[in-house]
Amino acid sequence: MNQLSQWRPDMNDPLPLYQQIEAYIIAKIKSGEWTQGMKLPSQRVLAKQFGVNRSTIVAAMDRLVSAGMLEGNSGGGTRVAGDGEVDDLTLHDSEGIQPSSSPRKHWNDYVEEGMHYPNLPLVQTINRMEFAPHMIRLGTGELSPSLLPEQSMRHLFSEIASSLDTVPLSYEEPLGSLQLRRELCLELGRRGINASPSNVLVVSGALQAFQLISAGLLERQSTILLEKPSYLYSIHAFQSAGVRLAGVPMDAEGLQASALARLKQLRQAVLLYTNPTYHNPTGIVMSEARRTRLMQVCDQIGLPILEDGAYEELWLDHRPPAALKARDTSGQVLYVGTLSKIVSPGLRIGWIVGSERVIERLADIKMQTDYGSSSVSQLMAYHWLHSGYHQRHMEQLREQLRIRRDTMLELLQQDWHDIATWQKPTGGFYIWVTLTGGCSLNKLFDRALSAGILLNVGTLYDRGASRQLRLSYAYAPIEEMKFAMGKLAELIRMQG
Structure with a gap:
């Protein structure tokens, strides 16, 4: 409403x-x-x-x-x-249809009957309040408007418009724009991922990638393993397709590969989803040794890997270890990337990298779903990558995110040192904070909302994360961040 x-x-x-x-x-x-x-x-x-x-x-x-x-x-x-009205339609008996005395059906009668699960009530509240005026969004998983490359995009629009003979208003081929896929292959190659255009499917963001995979590759009632906590618990891309989620414990080096064999057998799991680089929501980077071990274990037990690389380019202190896909020589890993977290959520461009047979299957499902991602967005994405804008933007973005991260860490040390613990993230958007005292996250969420602060509480990502908050330094302006962090510390102490 x-x-x-x-x-x-x-x-x-x-x-x-x-x-x-x-x-x-x-x-x-x-x-x-x-x-x-x-x-x-x-x-x-x-x-x-x-x-x-x-x-x-x-x-x-x-x-x-x-x-x-x-x-x-x-x-x-x-x-x-x-x-109070009823269906008073009167038909002749010869038509073989008896008049009905039941109330008329309204669309409202169907809203609980669809196959796709509704968002969690708390997620619905967050989605709605993100657009409320003067709300400080302290957990939002996207870039601040001030960090989006608006000026560069204006220049790019102008350059493209002056060079085009025709405006791209037609559909693209099923896999997506060939020139964009070629450019993506060059970009992936710089990260150690070898792929041909036939191995790449252009999608409308990472979320659509998950929906296509759940609809096109997985049977209903199957189970996938994933880190716990995980962003996937807060959405229903897999659950709405009848797929179950089973958590794998994490430590400081990422998901515990030693638990995979037992969990695969116990839950009859069909694949592993992992977000190994600047994990959402914890910010953890899977270590080099853990990545090597993970690939070995999954190969031994026959467990395919779905790798989410959404935050991979957002390193702030040093480059992270190479993606799992960069180590893949047998088609074991299906890799998902996106421009939403690093360039523009509104561009709606992402990609899936995998074997040709898998990509063709997913492309067929995508054609049945939307007949291809926006041709205009694909053209923009191609020129963004091809013309050198992307590298310049990433250098500037990392510099700004470092300032924001360091500011939030200073505020935590200043105002939260006696009420919470946390680890310094080396990239991405998030600081995963654990409150040390007793505090109801539901009450904290409501009180923060009344104070004009929108939170992402830990239970969105793991029902057991009842003392955790996902704080983001990527969205709120620094002055608002300072106010919100101090106010939140007051609200937490009020409950302590």
Whole structure:
């Protein structure tokens, strides 16, 4: 119900506030935007979003319930009431169809019946509040608008427009733009990953890559192993396809390869998903020795690897060990990369690298899904990589992220030294903080939200991470970061 945050009663209008709210809700119901059975937020939430006292909401709600527009009970909250109409269609008996006396079906009746799982309620709240004005986003997994290469993109747009004979408005071939795939192969080669254009599928970001893999390569009810905690627990790309997730414990060197054989047999797992470089959410970098051991174990037990390389280029102190895919000589590793974390989320360009047979299968599924990623975005991505913009941007971005990381570490040392522990990340976006005292993450989330601070709590990534926070230094401006870190320390101590 995002509409609520965009409207408030007019305090200067002579019409009483409760009547303005009443008229607003009636208009939403009559227009069909709010349909039968839809649940309204609580009176407390409505009062906050409309900027009025709770008694004003109660007055408006009571009048609407009396008028039959809303209905409510103590356990189920307030909902839009049914319209009482029935399907009164009368047909001749000769048509063989009997008139129905059941209520008409609304689209609202289907929202719980789809195959794709809804986001976790907390994720839905985060997704909604990320666009609330004046909200400090302290856990967001994307670059600040100030770090996006806006000026370079303007120049690139201008250069491309002046050199084009025709605007690319047609579909690309199933694997994606050939010139982009060739350029990606050069970029991957600089990281030690050998690939031909036929081994690369262009996708609309890493999330689509996971959806294609779950739909095209995995059977329903199969199980995949992955680090615990993991970003994948906070989304439903695999679960909505009927795939189960089973966690593998981690230590300072990454996921514990020694646990894989036992877990594979115990859970009948079909593959391993891993984010070995600047892991989301912990920031851990899998060590060189652990990567070597992981490849050996997975080869011995016959466990394919899905490698997420989304943060690989975001090294701040020194280059990380080479990707698992760079060590792959037998097609054991399927590698996913993206420009979303390092250039622009809005470009929606990512890629999958694998054997030709696997890539062709995934390309077929993608053609059935969206008939190819944006041709314009693919053209932009090609020129971005080909014209040298990317390397210049990465040098500037690393410099800015170092400043932000060091600032957050200083703030932690200054304000959090007695309430939490953490490790210095050497790249990526995140600091995984463990609170040392008793603290309800749900209460902390709500209190932070009331203070204008949006958090990503640890339980999003592992139900057992009840004392952890994923803090990001990539999004909030430094001045907002300073305020938010100090305020959060106060809120944590209030619960201690």
